[in-house]
Amino acid sequence: MAEDLVQDTFFSALKSLSGFQGKSHEKTWLTAILKRKIIDFYRKKSTSNEVSLVDSDDHFTNDGMMKGGWAKEKAPKKWSSEAHDAMESAEFMSILQKCISHLPQKWASCFILSTVEEMESKEVCKELDITASNMWVILHRARLQLRDCIEKGW
Amino acid sequence: MISCEESTFLSSKHQHVKPSFGERIKQFMHLLMCVYCRRFSNQIQQIDKAIHNLNKNAVEANIKLTTQQKQKMEELLQNSSKH
Structure with missing residues (x-):
């Protein structure tokens, strides 16, 4: 590409x-x-496709006393110090790429332009034609999913 | 007290913009008591930093086109100029 x-x-x-x-x-x-x-x-x-943000929301509990708290199986685990060192490696690069490809396209575009291309948030909103608050929600969801995916791919 | 969902939202947002005073207080209080959100915050910072470094390394690696790639482009260019 x-x-x-x-x-x-x-x-x-x-x-x-x-x-x-x-x-x-x-x-x-x-x-x-x-x-x-x-x-x-x-x-x-x-x-190309608009994804509802609510549907994929399974990182947090939806009701009860702990509403908005981490869902049991999604709560971040401690990363080993080896994992931390390996983040500069080619292996990490391939995991990252794979995990980004699992994201809905709109999220991936938003995340890549913001972090990889290091574009200003205003510019990203303009290019993708989304509001600022929409962008923060997308980046939040994208990071939740990415972090989880990286943890499992390790 | 904000929820873990709100706290992680702020962690993500603050990778791009400075927190407001209120946000900083809310976030500080939450992170003080919640180990999972502390981990989340640290780990996404690590991920962003790794991406930034990969970017930097790619620029320094000074990647060049292979002869094969150059030839392919040359052919394509010649074909397109004929039309």
């Missing part, structure tokens, strides 16, 4: 070569086009 986006970037650049005034460095120009391609890629993905 990364390769496709890079290829696409060169195509677009060549097509609009006449529009390039040479005011900025070629690298800056190409990076800007690539950045746009990445955002568009995740934006397109995120519009």
